[in-house]
Amino acid sequence: MNRQNASDPLTPYGNRPMVTPIVNAVNYEYLDFEVLRQITDGEVDGYTYHRDDNPTVREVETHVARMENAEDCVICTSGMAACSMVYLTYLKAGDNVLLFHDVYGAHYKVSLMLERFGVEVTWINADEYENAESHLKPNTRMIVLETPSNPLCKTVDIRHMRRVADKVGAMLIVDNTFATPRHQKPLELGADLVVHSATKALGGHNDLMAGAIAGSKDEYDKLWFTRQAIGCTLDAYSASLLERGLKTFNLRADRMSENAQAMAEYIVGQPQFSSVRYPGLESDPGHAVASTQMQGGFGGVLAFDVGETEDDAKRFIDALQRIYHAVSLGATETLICIPYLTTMLYLPEERRMGFGVKKNTVRLSAGIEDTDDLLKDLEQARSVL
Numbered sequence: 001m002n003r004q005n006a007s008d009p010l011t012p013y014g015n016r017p018m019v020t021p022i023v024n025a026v027n028y029e030y031l032d033f034e035v036l037r038q039i040t041d042g043e044v045d046g047y048t049y050h051r052d053d054n055p056t057v058r059e060v061e062t063h064v065a066r067m068e069n070a071e072d073c074v075i076c077t078s079g080m081a082a083c084s085m086v087y088l089t090y091l092k093a094g095d096n097v098l099l100f101h102d103v104y105g106a107h108y109k110v111s112l113m114l115e116r117f118g119v120e121v122t123w124i125n126a127d128e129y130e131n132a133e134s135h136l137k138p139n140t141r142m143i144v145l146e147t148p149s150n151p152l153c154k155t156v157d158i159r160h161m162r163r164v165a166d167k168v169g170a171m172l173i174v175d176n177t178f179a180t181p182r183h184q185k186p187l188e189l190g191a192d193l194v195v196h197s198a199t200k201a202l203g204g205h206n207d208l209m210a211g212a213i214a215g216s217k218d219e220y221d222k223l224w225f226t227r228q229a230i231g232c233t234l235d236a237y238s239a240s241l242l243e244r245g246l247k248t249f250n251l252r253a254d255r256m257s258e259n260a261q262a263m264a265e266y267i268v269g270q271p272q273f274s275s276v277r278y279p280g281l282e283s284d285p286g287h288a289v290a291s292t293q294m295q296g297g298f299g300g301v302l303a304f305d306v307g308e309t310e311d312d313a314k315r316f317i318d319a320l321q322r323i324y325h326a327v328s329l330g331a332t333e334t335l336i337c338i339p340y341l342t343t344m345l346y347l348p349e350e351r352r353m354g355f356g357v358k359k360n361t362v363r364l365s366a367g368i369e370d371t372d373d374l375l376k377d378l379e380q381a382r383s384v385l
């Protein structure tokens with residue numbers, strides 16, 4: 001074995017492979033003490049131990065950073081791990097964080113832990129983001145938002161929220177999972193960090209969990225410290241699946257948003273459906289703002305109410321033949337769920353119902369199937385209502 005060449009796992013034999021090799025090693029043999037010094041002094045991007053870094057993961061980080069026009073990116077084990085890393089890295093006891101009710105439900109659980117550590121949490125409704133300034137406190141250190149939001153696809157004006165954050169020098173964190181980097185670049189609109197559940201459209205095939213945080217090199221260093229400390233580095237196999245997903249990401253994102261737009265336009269015209277939320281619809285309250293901060297499409301997710309009752313929504317979902325009854329989003333297949341019964345299940349009742357979600361509200365995530373097949377499926381299932 002040529003030990004010199006073996007020191008570079010990406011090019012072990014000189015020719016660079018088309019697919020980044022899956023480096024499963026947890027630790028690495030030091031070539032000599034000089035190399036150890038160069039790695040520990042940060043002179044070379046070397047590898048020593050998986051919790052620190054991994055070459056397969058690093059390749060994906062570079063790719064996601066490019067997609068978000070960021071200087072760098074940290075990849076970790078899930079979207080919620082990414083969000084939790086952000087909280088752990090920047091907040092301390094006595095700080096206030098402004099959180100939107102309209103974010104993925106697990107933030108509520110994490111907020112209970114933050115409160116246990118002395119962080120104060122203020123919740124605001126995305127429909128009222130224009131009044132966000134009135135909720136600021138001198139100790140507000142961070143604002144966290146999703147746009148479009150989960151599950152009701154509400155739009156929040158990122159540039160406006162940058163101005164709000166600047167009033168007290170707070171960080172602005174934007175979860176870009178619903179929009180995807182194909183259609184929205186939060187860092188260009190004023191966010192300090194952009195967060196992803198890479199489990200969704202970035203991976204895209206329902207076969208991996210990952211999270212991503214993209215931003216400046218300085219922020220990368222701080223977030224890397226947290227990941228290295230708590231140990232939520234993604235495994236190399238999932239990183240390889242993510243890399244594969246990213247190769248087709250633009251094509252998939254375009255098709256998902258075309259399918260979502262077509263389904264939203266169909267649904268909005270049917271008497272059995274109401275409260276259709278999709279930023280691509282001119283009738284959507286967020287359309288004007290979304291048109292100024294999104295490009296080339298409005299993402300793949302929409303929400304609407306089915307009939308009048310939970311039972312109506314269940315009968316409609318049961319009647320679907322092509323569209324899958326499943327949680328998650330951003331996948332090759334079109335997925336539908338009732339958030340009240342799934343993604344919001346573990347929230348207190350007032351949080352499940354207080355901000356526009358009803359028991360008959362469904363969240364529909366467009367896949368990449370033929371549009372006509374999806375529209376036909378909605379049409380035939382509508383007949384049971």
Ligand SMILES: Cc1ncc(COP(=O)(O)O)c(C=O)c1O
Nearest residue numbers: 078079080104150175177197199
């Ligand atoms: C917008 C958004 N952010 C974060 C998450 C959490 O991601 P993960 O399930 O990868 O932890 C989700 C999950 O559905 C989500 O929809």
